Amino acid sequence: MSIMVQSSKAHDRSLGEWFHDIQRGSIKLPRFQRMEAWDRNRITSFLDTVINNLPMGVVLILQVDGNQNEKFVSRYISGAKPATQGTVTQHLLDGQQRLTAFWRAMHNNYEYETFFVYHPEFDTQSGAPGEDVQVFLKPRWYDKQGRRMPLWADDPRYILERGLFPISLLRPGDMSPEISDWLAKATSHLKPAGSEDDAYQKLEAYMERQEKLKGEINRLRERVTHFNLPYLALPSSTPKEVALQVFINMNTNSKPLSLYDIIVAEVESVAGNSLHDLEAMLDAHCPHAKRYAELRDLILSTSALLQDKVPNNRGMIEMNKQVLVDNWGHLERGLERMADFLASQGVYDAARLPTNAVLSVIAACYQLIPDDGDYRGKAETLLQRYLWSAFFTDRYENSAPTRAYADFKALRAVLQNLQFDETHIKQVPVLDRDHYPLATTDELMAAGWPKAKGIEARGIMAVTTYLEARDFADNQPATYDNLQKREYHHVFPDALLQEAEIPSFLALNCALITWKTNRVIGRKDPLAYLEERVGWAGEDAVRQRMKTHLIDYDLLAKAEFGDLQQQAERERLQQDYNAFLRDRARRVAWVVEYLAEGLHPDLHKLWQESTEVES
Numbered sequence: 001m002s003i004m005v006q007s008s009k010a011h012d013r014s015l016g017e018w019f020h021d022i023q024r025g026s027i028k029l030p031r032f033q034r035m036e037a038w039d040r041n042r043i044t045s046f047l048d049t050v051i052n053n054l055p056m057g058v059v060l061i062l063q064v065d066g067n068q069n070e071k072f073v074s075r076y077i078s079g080a081k082p083a084t085q086g087t088v089t090q091h092l093l094d095g096q097q098r099l100t101a102f103w104r105a106m107h108n109n110y111e112y113e114t115f116f117v118y119h120p121e122f123d124t125q126s127g128a129p130g131e132d133v134q135v136f137l138k139p140r141w142y143d144k145q146g147r148r149m150p151l152w153a154d155d156p157r158y159i160l161e162r163g164l165f166p167i168s169l170l171r172p173g174d175m176s177p178e179i180s181d182w183l184a185k186a187t188s189h190l191k192p193a194g195s196e197d198d199a200y201q202k203l204e205a206y207m208e209r210q211e212k213l214k215g216e217i218n219r220l221r222e223r224v225t226h227f228n229l230p231y232l233a234l235p236s237s238t239p240k241e242v243a244l245q246v247f248i249n250m251n252t253n254s255k256p257l258s259l260y261d262i263i264v265a266e267v268e269s270v271a272g273n274s275l276h277d278l279e280a281m282l283d284a285h286c287p288h289a290k291r292y293a294e295l296r297d298l299i300l301s302t303s304a305l306l307q308d309k310v311p312n313n314r315g316m317i318e319m320n321k322q323v324l325v326d327n328w329g330h331l332e333r334g335l336e337r338m339a340d341f342l343a344s345q346g347v348y349d350a351a352r353l354p355t356n357a358v359l360s361v362i363a364a365c366y367q368l369i370p371d372d373g374d375y376r377g378k379a380e381t382l383l384q385r386y387l388w389s390a391f392f393t394d395r396y397e398n399s400a401p402t403r404a405y406a407d408f409k410a411l412r413a414v415l416q417n418l419q420f421d422e423t424h425i426k427q428v429p430v431l432d433r434d435h436y437p438l439a440t441t442d443e444l445m446a447a448g449w450p451k452a453k454g455i456e457a458r459g460i461m462a463v464t465t466y467l468e469a470r471d472f473a474d475n476q477p478a479t480y481d482n483l484q485k486r487e488y489h490h491v492f493p494d495a496l497l498q499e500a501e502i503p504s505f506l507a508l509n510c511a512l513i514t515w516k517t518n519r520v521i522g523r524k525d526p527l528a529y530l531e532e533r534v535g536w537a538g539e540d541a542v543r544q545r546m547k548t549h550l551i552d553y554d555l556l557a558k559a560e561f562g563d564l565q566q567q568a569e570r571e572r573l574q575q576d577y578n579a580f581l582r583d584r585a586r587r588v589a590w591v592v593e594y595l596a597e598g599l600h601p602d603l604h605k606l607w608q609e610s611t612e613v614e615s
Contacts, residue, residue, distance in 0.1 A: 010058050010232055015050065015102060016172040016225035022103055025082035026089045027061075029096050030072035030247075036100055040113050040137055043101045044398065047115065047135040047167065050102070050227050051220055059095030059231040062243050064088050071240045079104050090233075093247045098229070106171040114138050114153050116164035118399075119216055123163025126435060133220075136164055137398050141446040144578075149446075156186035160213075169217055172225045179217055183210055259313055260296045267321045275299075278325070282332055288339035291349045291480065293356050301360035301401075302331055305408050306367065311360050312401035334363035341380060345387055345595075346466030348480040352450075354391040354458040357400040361408045362387070368415040379415055381598040385431060386411060388595040391459035393436035395429070403429070438592055444585040449505040451488045457507035463550070463591050464512070467603055470545040472513050472530065477548075486512045491551060492577055493529045496561070500570045508581045508588070511549050526556045547607055550587040555580050 021027045038046070049056055064070055066087055074091060076082070080103050092099065105115050118136040138153050152158035159165065165186075169179055187210055192202035234243055267275045279295055289298060301311035303324045309315030341362060347353055362383055369379040386407065390396055395403055410428040414420045430436055439456055447457040461469075468477035476482050489511050490497075490504055497504040524532065543553040559576045562569050587607075594601040 010230040012228050012230050014225060015227045015229055018099060018229060019103070019106065019172045019225075021090070022077055022080050022099065023082060025076065025086040027092055027099075028070075028074035028076055028088050028090075029092050031075050033092075033096055036078055036097070038097045038101055040139070042097075043105065043113075044115070044135050044137045046098055046101050047105055050224055051117065051133065051135060051170075053223055053227060056098070056229060059098070059229060060093040060234070060246070061095075061231050062091040062093055062234045062238060063236040064090055065236045069236065071243065077103055079107065079109050093234070093243065095229075095231070105167050108166055108168040112140050114140055115167040116159065117167050117170070117220065118163050119165070119213075120163055121216075122160060122165075122213060124161050126163070132402070134399060134402075135167065139397060141443075143442060143446070149442075156182050157189055160186040165213070165217060170221050170224045172221075175221070179214060183214060259316060260300065263300065263316065263319075263321065267324065273325050278328060282328075282335065285332055286336040286339065288343070288480075289335040292339065292342065292353055292359055293350055297356075298335055298359060298363065299331065302334060302363045303327060305360050305364035305405065306330060306334075308409075310401050310405040315401070315405075330367045331363070334366040337366040337369070338363040341383060342387075343480070345384060345462075346464075346468075346478065347387075347462050348465065348478070348483055352458060352461055352465065352483065354455045354462060355396045355400065357396045357404045358387055358390050361404050361411065364408055365411055365415060368412065375418060382411070382414065382420075382425065385425070385596055385598045386428065388459075388592060389430045389436065389438070391455060391462060392439045392592050392596065393430060395436050396455060438596060439589070441582060441585040441589050444588055445506070445508060445581050447507040449488065450507045450510055454507070459592075460507040460588055461510065461512060463588050463595070464548065466595070467548045467550070467591070467601075469512055470548045472511075472542060472545050474514070475541065475545055478512070483512065486514050489513050491530070491556070492526050492559070492580065493524060496524065496526075496529075496564075496573070497577065499564045500573050502574055502577060506581065508584045509577075511551065525560045527553075527559070530556070547603060550584050550591070552580070552583055555583055 018027075062071070066089075070088060070091070072091060074088070077092075077096065077100050079100075104110060108114055114137075116136040116138065117133065119133050120131060138150070140153065141149050143149050148154065152162075166182070169175060169182060187206065190209070191206055192199050196202060234246065264275045267273055279299060282299070283290060283295060289295060292298070300316045304311040304315040304319055306327045307319050307323055309318055338359060342348070342353075350356070353359075365379075365383060370376050390407075395407075407428055407430050414424045414428065417424060425431055439459075444456060444460060447460055448454050450457040450461045465478040465483070470477050471482070471486070478486075491509050491511055492504065494504045539553075546553050546556075555576070559573075559580070561573050561576075564570050564573065590606060590609075591601050594606070
């Protein structure tokens with residue numbers, strides 16, 4: 001068959017067939033392909049597409065006439081090296097991210113993520129279960145005892161109580177024993193004893209629940225196994241340079257229309273307005289809004305909420321485009337107020353924003369908030385509680401658009417009642433502490449480097465910028481312009497910790513400060529390092545500046561170390577570092593409790609109270 005015929009016709013192939021090809025080693029990747037690149041959110045989105053049986057693009061393969069005729073040096077898909085190497089029949093030129101994510105999720109072998117399927121019918125914990133079956137991602141971490149946290153994510157009973165089951169149960173092939181074993185562990189505590197009243201009826205109900213869950217698992221298993229992921233094929237006779245050119249073209253030259261481009265066309269055809277012109281006008285009237293996100297993203301997500309739609313692709317597509325234009329005044333005002341409100345909370349730009357899910361919610365809420373008066377203050381106190389709860393609970397770790405929509409509906413209902421009180425506020429899901437408790441000190445201590453996109457890590461930095469995060473050298477408080485000149489700086493020097501093989505890239509070991517001297521990395525004790533690099537003068541002044549970062553000057557002052565080749569010195573460094581992290585985590589948690597209650601903590605009083613509690 002010629003290249004022209006094969007490359008112009010897509011062939012059907014189920015995920016079950018792809019899975020078994022990977023399993024027996026007949027499909028490999030050319031080594032020139034990059035390694036895994038998808039982040040956890042793209043993996044979740046892909047898996048959601050599969051379990052909802054939505055269409056997906058094609059995969060490209062190069063056919064191979066056996067192991068001796070491979071045109072490219074190859075490797076197996078990550079985590080999929082077979083026990084016995086079969087005959088290679090195909091090289092995967094385009095589609096490795098999808099198939100790698102599928103293979104690894106079906107084995108749940110990611111170290112720092114575990115994937116589940118959420119089914120609202122089996123959720124016994126949430127006061128307001130979700131409406132849709134969807135993929136649920138739970139980030140994982142290790143505590144100081146080396147345990148993989150949270151513990152519930154490995155316990156079938158507590159997994160099922162949350163309406164979840166491991167996505168690995170959907171793996172193609174014979175999974176009956178594994179499914180039965182998991183169900184038995186998840187429900188054994190519910191099985192009635194023979195001596196109980198109505199034991200027979202309870203046993204029937206127990207078995208009915210097991211069968212219903214097994215039926216739902218098997219229904220989704222069928223969907224996954226038979227999901228069609230079509231492919232285009234280049235014949236094995238394709239010259240190597242031609243196959244490379246096709247790979248380059250498919251990976252770099254494709255530029256599909258964005259959702260915004262499609263909506264631009266719809267707005268112009270339905271409403272007769274240019275969305276690009278409206279966007280430019282919004283930029284002129286609300287110049288600070290784009291500090292937090294692309295204006296087009298803010299326009300679409302906020303407009304969706306204003307039309308009572310979920311701020312995701314589906315909701316944006318379903319929006320009435322004429323109403324989008326009619327709502328423009330509310331949109332513009334809401335985005336302007338949103339930017340002002342975030343700045344008042346010490347959040348100044350997208351680089352420091354813990355989660356962008358809050359942006360459209362806050363902007364849309366301003367439709368119900370007046371420009372001035374007592375009610376504005378009351379309403380913005382509610383928004384403060386919402387904001388900091390979003391930053392320091394796991395509410396927005398997954399399914400952010402759906403949860404943002406649910407929170408917005410609840411906030412809207414509260415704001416429509418001018419006399420709202422605490423009983424009404426508790427109806428907002430993210431403010432329900434039974435289901436969404438604030439982060440613990442242990443969780444804060446595990447938060448990674450805040451320059452990356454981690455909600456809690458950036459949340460910790462947001463707490464310090466709320467408290468002004470005064471620069472160690474010039475004492476300037478954090479502002480938008482000031483922060484553009486600051487850097488993410490290790491408090492305990494990276495070189496020092498690396499020498500002792502201690503992780504340094506933690507949010508609690510970070511301070512946003514400017515530099516006055518050169519940036520040569522040195523292996524020095526923390527205080528000496530800071531003094532040399534920042535060039536401050538006056539202990540008392542620096543002590544006060546550090547407090548705005550919730551850093552205890554005295555803990556750094558006593559952290560002095562000798563030869564780290566000595567085990568005793570390494571252990572002392574670890575102890576002092578842990579003491580510093582825990583002290584700062586405790587102070588951050590203290591401030592977060594205030595902010596999440598709508599209060600405005602006084603730094604001097606807070607520092608004194610938290611120190612007294614510690615002592």
